[in-house]
Amino acid sequence: MRLHLDKTFTAAIFVAIVVGLVELLGLPILGLNHAQEITAAILVIAAVLWISEWVPLFVVSFLILALEIVWLLPNLQSLDLANSNNLFFAAFFSDIILLFLGGFVLSSLMQKYGLDLKFAQSILKQTRGHADLTLLGIILACAFLSMWISNTATTAMMLTIVFPLLKTIPTEHPFRIALVLAIPFACNIGGIGTPIGTPPNAIALSYLAQLDISLSFAQWISLTAPFLIFFLVFLWQLLSRLYPAKGLVLSIESREDTPFSPKQGAALAVFIVTALGWFFGKQLGLSTGTVALFPLIVCFWFGLLDTSDFRKLPWDILYIISGGLALGIALKSSGLDSVIVGTLPADPTTIMMVGVLLAAAMSTVMSNTATAGLVIPLVMSLNISTGLIVALVVSLAMTCSMAMALPVTTPPNAIAFSSQAIRGKDMMLTGGIMTIVGVVAVIVFGRPYWTAMIGA
Structure with missing residues (x-):
């Protein structure tokens, strides 16, 4: 109980510090407008809380929604970039x-x-x-x-x-x-x-x-x-x-x-x-x-x-997904996604390679749902063909599921490991090989196959 309270207080203090720093100092080095600074802060807050799991993952989704409505929306409205909080609510009950x-x-x-x-x-x-x-x-x-x-x-x-x-x-x-x-x-x-x-x-x-x-x-x-x-x-x-x-x-x-x-x-x-x-x-x-x-x-x-x-029914999973979608809407509405894309290499092949490796590394140590919610929005503003954007997005989603090297990587891994019928090194060996093979297959064969299927 004491450890849980320590984590929740740490999370609360972290959120307060990030919000305070952005409001008092901003991010002048990056040349962002205030709405983009707020969006970047929400992104950082979500990433840290999802990775650290100081609070339940679905709570992070509600925090994202609250920060977007209370903190981000007024700044978007002042820039005529949004006029209703329905923009963010829609992510919580979409098709x-x-x-x-x-x-x-x-x-x-x-x-x-x-x-x-x-x-x-x-x-x-x-x-x-x-x-x-x-x-x-x-x-x-x-x-x-x-x-x-x-x-x-x-x-x-x-x-x-x-x-x-x-x-x-x-x-x-x-x-x-x-x-x-x-x-x-x-x-x-x-x-x-x-x-x-x-x-x-x-x-x-x-x-x-x-x-x-x-x-x-x-x-x-x-x-x-x-x-x-x-x-x-x-x-x-x-x-x-x-x-x-x-x-x-x-x-x-x-x-x-x-x-x-x-x-x-x-x-x-x-x-x-x-x-x-x-x-x-x-x-x-x-x-x-x-x-x-x-x-x-x-x-x-x-x-x-x-x-x-x-x-x-696993309502928490639905809200975790919704939080990731709401985060993506904030990136797009504020224009921060375009700023991030501007820092990426122009070559789609390089972007896919970097993105897939990043997704594999992150999914190994944190929730694949949270990983997808963080990495997929980063490629959505690329000015490339439909076939290429589908290839990028599908490759990232698939890689998030192919990371399976550690007992903590996925719930199935954790359940199997807790049975005490296998050792950690067995899971790391086989799971590590499967992760590497998955990454290589997606990078080498993914783009030509998916672009051919969709049409480059």
Whole structure:
């Protein structure tokens, strides 16, 4: 309790000092107007609080909103750069936020009715005890589920399925490590596959939407699918070689297949209809956020989910995303984004390289959501083609999810490490290799592929 109070007081003092310095001294060296100075101060405050985690991350989002309305908006109005606080409120319930809310409802639905567990068990059943195929099955199951539901929940569930397998393997056998590491890493990778897979994807789509660049659900999948498949296959081969099975045959507990109950059938139908709506909604003139209203209304109207389920949705994640979006709006409204862009190298290739390396380094030690909220806005004012801006933004979002070298890097990593079935050096070795491979793949292959898909 004392430590928590020390952190919160430290955070409060830090915010007060930054605000006081900007109001009293400004930032004359940088040649910014006062609105830009305030925006820079809010950016610094957000970055430090997100990195340090002195206060909960969602609280930082509300602080960003408060500072923008109380401190920044009057200065924007004096410069005729804004006329309403709706400018910042809009970030807290946009089309992308609605999309993610629909994704959270589907996640809750799948977990409540055991659809995720049925899928995972069916994958393991198909491998028939072959060690390397079982490893691949676990990787594919984790990745697929993480495309639709929380990768944290997927990790926790898959670990409970895999632990009985570990009891049949000798304690010193290296393949035990492969089975455990496969779960968090495949969950991290799976998130890049769909717009609702991980918060950095939502942040990327929101910033692209501000430039009237609308990517459909199917378009996002087409942009990320080759990288997703490559990363998953590479992870499988990497784990198989670092921690070989050596002819091991696994004994998989047989489970009786129970038929779908009516409510499970209804839950599956809602999932399929929503997924199809996200794929084909653009042809029907429906945005992804509008389609997300379907599971929200149907699930709670017809009792598939109840009020307690609604209260358990991860609202903090939505507000963390919203805070990042509000920060980006402040950068754009004040013109600070153009000032920052003016200091960057003109070559898009160099910008991508620097941005990807920065995102990888930051995401290794802090929240990938916070990282995306900080780095993606920096490239949004570049005067480059649509294909290049999409390549830059998608590369940053993907890199935020590919950083996985430390136990603290992602919640799935932390859950797997806390199981005590693996050592920190195992996670650092495999996760470090995956991070490096991810960075290299994005830098080398990302730009030509994405610009070709979108059109340079």
